Amino acid sequence: MRIKILSTIILLSFLFLPAVAMPAQAQDNQQIFNSSGLPIPRFVSLRSNKVFVRTGPALRYPIKWIFVRKNMPIEIIQEFDTWRKIRDVAGEEGWIHQSLLSGRRNAVIMPEGGAMISKKPEIAASPVAKLERGVIFKLKQCQTSWCLGEAGGFEGWIEKKSLWGVYASEELD
Numbered sequence: 001m002r003i004k005i006l007s008t009i010i011l012l013s014f015l016f017l018p019a020v021a022m023p024a025q026a027q028d029n030q031q032i033f034n035s036s037g038l039p040i041p042r043f044v045s046l047r048s049n050k051v052f053v054r055t056g057p058a059l060r061y062p063i064k065w066i067f068v069r070k071n072m073p074i075e076i077i078q079e080f081d082t083w084r085k086i087r088d089v090a091g092e093e094g095w096i097h098q099s100l101l102s103g104r105r106n107a108v109i110m111p112e113g114g115a116m117i118s119k120k121p122e123i124a125a126s127p128v129a130k131l132e133r134g135v136i137f138k139l140k141q142c143q144t145s146w147c148l149g150e151a152g153g154f155e156g157w158i159e160k161k162s163l164w165g166v167y168a169s170e171e172l173d
Helices: 002-032
Strands: 042-046 051-054 063-067 073-080 083-087 093-097 106-109 115-118 127-131 136-142 146-151 154-159
Touching (some): 073 093, 073 106, 127 154
Antiparallel strands (some): 051 063, 073 083, 146 154
């Protein structure tokens, strides 16, 4: 009798193991697979000067705030159908419809005192211009520690650590 009870307990425990393992496995798959097939997280930019950010992934959800700055970089952190959960430069999160987003890559100047655009991707390179905090920098290329781009009619290189909108290990062509 004891052996039968013990074997039943062991059998039942094996039946429940996949259910316990499933959430972790599903969570891993969610990071890899999503509705667009693109990696998450990733940076994109706003397509329009007026973008509604909602509390949930549908028009029925209330508007949390409105972006009024075209080309502002944002980070997609989740997808649901045609909606993207985003994080902005201030760390605020909300939902935006995919039609309001562009794959164009931009970054925002972050240091309090701004950042210098240089002619070459070197600390000792000749400066081209100084960009103030909050300026949108249109990315063209990123290497290990530097990004080439343009802002205000000036083109050159900025250290990646001065930008929000590109990952530290990311390289762009």
